[in-house]
Amino acid sequence: MKITSFNGSPWGRQGHTYIMKYEFLFGAQQAGAKIQDIQLVEKKITACNGCGVCFYKTPGKCVFKDDMEGLIHQYLSSDVVILVTPLHMDNVSTLMKAFMDRLIPMLEPHLEKDSQGQYRRGIRSDKQPKLLVMSGCAMPEHNQFEALQFFFRRFARTMHTEIVGEIYRPEAGLLHLASVDIQFSAAVEEYRELLRAAGKEFVETGEIRKELSDRLRKSLIEPDRYAEYANNLWDRLLPKRTFMGVPVDILEKKNHKNISVEPRKSSPEATE
Ligand SMILES: Cc1cc2nc3c(=O)[nH]c(=O)nc-3n(C[C@H](O)[C@H](O)[C@H](O)COP(=O)(O)O)c2cc1C
Numbered sequence: 001m002k003i004t005s006f007n008g009s010p011w012g013r014q015g016h017t018y019i020m021k022y023e024f025l026f027g028a029q030q031a032g033a034k035i036q037d038i039q040l041v042e043k044k045i046t047a048c049n050g051c052g053v054c055f056y057k058t059p060g061k062c063v064f065k066d067d068m069e070g071l072i073h074q075y076l077s078s079d080v081v082i083l084v085t086p087l088h089m090d091n092v093s094t095l096m097k098a099f100m101d102r103l104i105p106m107l108e109p110h111l112e113k114d115s116q117g118q119y120r121r122g123i124r125s126d127k128q129p130k131l132l133v134m135s136g137c138a139m140p141e142h143n144q145f146e147a148l149q150f151f152f153r154r155f156a157r158t159m160h161t162e163i164v165g166e167i168y169r170p171e172a173g174l175l176h177l178a179s180v181d182i183q184f185s186a187a188v189e190e191y192r193e194l195l196r197a198a199g200k201e202f203v204e205t206g207e208i209r210k211e212l213s214d215r216l217r218k219s220l221i222e223p224d225r226y227a228e229y230a231n232n233l234w235d236r237l238l239p240k241r242t243f244m245g246v247p248v249d250i251l252e253k254k255n256h257k258n259i260s261v262e263p264r265k266s267s268p269e270a271t272e
Contacts (some may be wrong), residue, residue, distance in 0.1 A: 001028075001032075001033045001034070001079050001080060002033070002034045002036070002078050002079045002080070002192075003025070003028055003033045003034070003035055003036070003078060003079065003080045003081075003082060003130075003132075003203075004037075004074050004077075004080075004081050004084070005021050005025060005035075005036070005037050005038065005081070005082035005083075005084055006033065006039065006040055006071070006075075006081065006083055006090060006094040006096070007021055007037075007038065007039050007040060007041075007084040007085075007087040008039050008040050008041075008082065008083070008084060008086070008093040008096025008099065009039075009040055009041065009084070009086050009093060009095070010086075010093060010094075011041075011083065011086075012041040012042060012203075014040060015085065015086065015108070016071050016136045016169075016172040016173060016175045016176060017084050017085065017134065017135065017136045017169075017172065018039075018084075018169065019084050019175045019176070019192070020084070020136060020169055020172075020175070021037070021082060021134055022084070023192045023193075023195035023199070024167070024195045024196070024198055024199040024202075025037060025082075026196050026198040026199060026204060026269065027195065027196035027197060027199025027201075027203075028044060028199035028200065028203045029199075030196075030199075030200060031199065031202075031203035031204050032164070032199040032203060033199075033203045034208075036074055036078070038041040038071065038074065040094060040095045040096065040098075040099050042064075042138060043065055043067040043071065044067045044134070045066060045068055045071075045075070045095070045098045045099055045102060046064040046067040046068075046098075046102075047068060047089060047098050047101070048062075048064050048098070048101040048102050048104060049063075049268070050058040051063060054104060054105035055107075055108075055109040056109070057266025059108075059124075060105050060106070060124050061105060062102065062105050064102075068102045068191055070101075070226050071099070071102075072102075072103065075103065075129060076106070076127070076128075076178060077123055078129040079129060079130065080129055080131070080132055080164065080202075081129040081130070081131055081132070082130075082131075082132045082133070082156070083096065083100075083131060083134070083152070084132050084133075084134045084135070084230060085133075085134075085148075086135065086136055086137065086172070087135050087136065087137035087138075087144060087145060087148060090144070090146075090148065091147060091148055091151055092135075092148065092151070093265065095178045098223050100155060103159065105124075106124055106125065107121040107122065107123055107124070107159075108121060108122035108123060108124050109121060109122075109159040109160075110122045112155065119157055120160075121158070122155065123159070123160040128159060128160050128161040128165075128251050129161065130162055130164045131152070131155075131156050131159075131161055131162070131163050131164065132162060132164055132165035132166070132167075132171075132202070133152045133165070133166050134166075134167045134168075135148055135167075135168050135169070136147050136168075136169040136170075136175070137162060137168075137169070137170055137172055137173075138172065138173055138230075139170055139171075139269065140170050140171050140219065140223035140226040140231070141170055141223060142168060142170055142229060144170055144215060145170075147167040148168075149166065149168070152166070164202075164206065164207060165175075165198075165202060165207065167195070167198065167208070167209045167216055168217075169191075169216075170219070170223075171219065171220050171221065171223075173230070174187070174188055174220045175191075176187055184220065184221070187220045187221065188220060191220060194212065194215055194216050195216070195227040197212060198212055198213075198216060228270060235257070
């Protein structure tokens with residue numbers, strides 16, 4: 001089985017979702033899969049401009065000369081593609097969306113009906129990889145992924161394929177925090193082991209069975225405790241209680257009006 005993962009986190013190899021994908025691929029590789037692991041942030045992917053040239057002028061070929069041609073080749077030569085993305089505003093990251101949009105040269109412009117009688121475009125290559133999707137988010141509940149899950153399912157339909165596995169991780173910030181706060185180590189290590197087991201099981205059986213799926217869905221810590229911990233962390237990260245460089249008490253007094261704010265100095269640690 002050839003598996004290619006495309007990771008849409010802007011944090012690339014330093015992201016939380018990277019850990020999820022890494023462990024899954026580790027298990028898959030141990031079970032004999034051939035692995036390709038791609039960080040989209042390391043690639044040049046121009047946003048689709050909707051010109052339509054790939055439909056009629058140079059069928060199947062995009063006008064942009066960037067890394068997408070090679071990525072499409074890797075996509076199509078896989079049995080299974082893993083789409084890995086952080087949850088960004090309830091959906092895929094911008095990087096992942098740019099990648100997905102640029103898969104459009106694989107479609108053929110004619111409209112045809114799917115097995116449910118609903119129209120979609122044709123597809124140039126009958127052999128489409130199956131999709132496994134993976135995402136992490138900052139909030140503690142699973143229903144945070146509702147829109148994303150729906151979007152992935154529609155995308156699979158559009159691409160004439162199916163979703164063969166879904167792994168969603170709320171509280172994903174704990175995956176990194178476990179290395180600095182020992183209280184999360186055991187839960188995170190157990191989760192990482194489950195991901196490796198899922199990768200292995202997937203290669204051996206073609207699915208992640210319900211029992212393992214259910215265990216992967218379990219909270220790392222109870223949601224209210226997680227929220228309390230996260231809020232305490234924010235209180236420590238924002239010692240002056242500022243928003244966009246302005247002390248919060250001033251914002252409150254002036255009722256958010258007529259305040260000029262300096263751009264915030266970026267702090268990579270403060271993304272969670
Ligand atoms: C632009 C942006 C939007 C986000 N939107 C959401 C969101 O809608 N829900 C959520 O729970 N977390 C949201 N997050 C948090 C990320 O999903 C979370 O930090 C995730 O673990 C990041 O994964 P990464 O480190 O692999 O990029 C957002 C983060 C960013 C930067």
